[in-house]
Amino acid sequence: MLAVAHRRALLLSATSFGLLSWLAGCTSVPLPPMTPPTPPGPQPKTPPVPAARVPELGPPGRASNARSERDYRRDAASHLYEQNQSRIFKGKMPPLLYAIGVLQTELDARGHVIRFNWMRAPQHAPEVMAEIERTIRRASPFPAPLRLGRLTYTDSWLWHKSGQFQLDTLTEGQY
Numbered sequence: 001m002l003a004v005a006h007r008r009a010l011l012l013s014a015t016s017f018g019l020l021s022w023l024a025g026c027t028s029v030p031l032p033p034m035t036p037p038t039p040p041g042p043q044p045k046t047p048p049v050p051a052a053r054v055p056e057l058g059p060p061g062r063a064s065n066a067r068s069e070r071d072y073r074r075d076a077a078s079h080l081y082e083q084n085q086s087r088i089f090k091g092k093m094p095p096l097l098y099a100i101g102v103l104q105t106e107l108d109a110r111g112h113v114i115r116f117n118w119m120r121a122p123q124h125a126p127e128v129m130a131e132i133e134r135t136i137r138r139a140s141p142f143p144a145p146l147r148l149g150r151l152t153y154t155d156s157w158l159w160h161k162s163g164q165f166q167l168d169t170l171t172e173g174q175y
Helices: 002-024 069-083 126-139
Strands: 099-107 113-120 151-159 165-167
Touching: 069 126, 069 151, 069 165, 099 126, 113 126, 113 151, 126 151
Parallel strands: none
Antiparallel strands: 099 113, 099 151, 151 165
16 A cells, blocks of 8 residues: 555656646747837948859859769769760779779769768778879869759779779679
8 A cells, every 4th residue: 555655656746747847848938129219310221132142063064953862973973984084994894903992972062072981992002092082173073963952972983903993883894
């Protein structure tokens, strides 16, 4: 009997505490201070509000209408291929590659590179890592991701010992 009375007292205490906590959150919102009345006569002119800046997209065709990071990755890979035509490995790549790297590239809404994040770095080939980062920086700005704004996309770099490469997004495969 004593245990039942003790449980009821605890339950009543917990319920009271919960009710009081809930009530403590119910406060009235203070009214904003009154503004003084405007004096009669001519009013000082306020400077016009500057128009919003439109991001510079660069030459025509430098915009992407991709709706997802995955769609944008194809646009970015195509852009990199256009900028590096002589460095793209033609045909299927051999089974053993010199390096493979998986890199996240963060871009602003205008397509400029903000930062890199190596998800899988070819640490045995630091010169490849540096060259990939240089290649991306030289290709900036990328197509402006109009629908996505600032974004991070990921692609895998397949690097041949000759210094030529393919991106996983546009690879011709391996034999």
